[in-house]
Amino acid sequence: MRVPLVYDEESKLVDLNTDELLEALSAIARLKKHFRVMDPSAALAEVARFVRGEQQLVPCIGGSKYFYIDWNLDVWRCEAWPEPMGSVFDLDRLPDQRQPCNDCMMGCYRHASILMHGAVAVTDSVYALGKGQLRAAVGLLFQRSVAYSVWALSVEELPRAALISFARRTGQRRSTPQAE
Numbered sequence: 001m002r003v004p005l006v007y008d009e010e011s012k013l014v015d016l017n018t019d020e021l022l023e024a025l026s027a028i029a030r031l032k033k034h035f036r037v038m039d040p041s042a043a044l045a046e047v048a049r050f051v052r053g054e055q056q057l058v059p060c061i062g063g064s065k066y067f068y069i070d071w072n073l074d075v076w077r078c079e080a081w082p083e084p085m086g087s088v089f090d091l092d093r094l095p096d097q098r099q100p101c102n103d104c105m106m107g108c109y110r111h112a113s114i115l116m117h118g119a120v121a122v123t124d125s126v127y128a129l130g131k132g133q134l135r136a137a138v139g140l141l142f143q144r145s146v147a148y149s150v151w152a153l154s155v156e157e158l159p160r161a162a163l164i165s166f167a168r169r170t171g172q173r174r175s176t177p178q179a180e
C-alpha cells in the first residue's frame with residue numbers, strides 16, 4: 001500500500017483520531033455555506049469514506065489523465081508511486097498504469113478524480129464506440145461513479161458557473177448569423 005505523508009507520522013501537529021478527522025471534514029463542508037472552499041463536497045465525502053474504511057465511489061485518476069513529473073523529467077503515476085513510468089521523452093512507450101487505485105487521499109489527485117471522472121468516462125466511451133465496442137461504450141457511461149461525478153460538478157459553484165458560461169457562449173455562437 002502506498003501511503004504518502006505530508007507530515008511526519010509521529011508529528012504532534014497532525015495527530016487526529018478517526019472521530020476528530022470526520023468532524024474536521026464535516027466542519028469544512030459546513031464552511032462551504034459561508035465562504036468559498038475549493039474542496040468539492042463530493043470529494044470531502046470520499047475522504048470521509050476513506051477515513052471510515054468504506055469503499056470509494058471514484059477511482060484515482062493518477063496515471064490516467066493526471067501525472068507527476070519530477071526534476072529529471074521522469075513521469076510518475078503520482079508522487080506516492082514506487083517507481084516512475086519512464087522519461088517524458090519516451091511518452092509513446094510509457095506503460096499503461098490505469099489500474100484502479102484508492103490507496104490514498106492526496107487532494108490534488110483525488111479531488112480532480114471526482115470532478116474529471118464523468119468526462120473521462122465519456123472520452124473512453126467514444127473510443128470504445130470508435131472500435132465498435134457498443135456494449136463497453138454504454139457500460140462506461142452508465143456507472144454510478146459517473147452519475148456521482150456529474151452531480152459533484154453540478155453542485156460546485158465554479159464548475160457550474162464555467163458550464164453555464166460555456167453553454168451561453170455556445171448558444172450565442174449558434175444564434176449569431178455567420179457573415180457571408
Ligand code: SF4
Binds near residue numbers: 002061079080105109
Ligand atoms: S490513490 Fe492516486 S495518488 Fe494515491 S497512490 Fe493511488 S494513484 Fe497515487
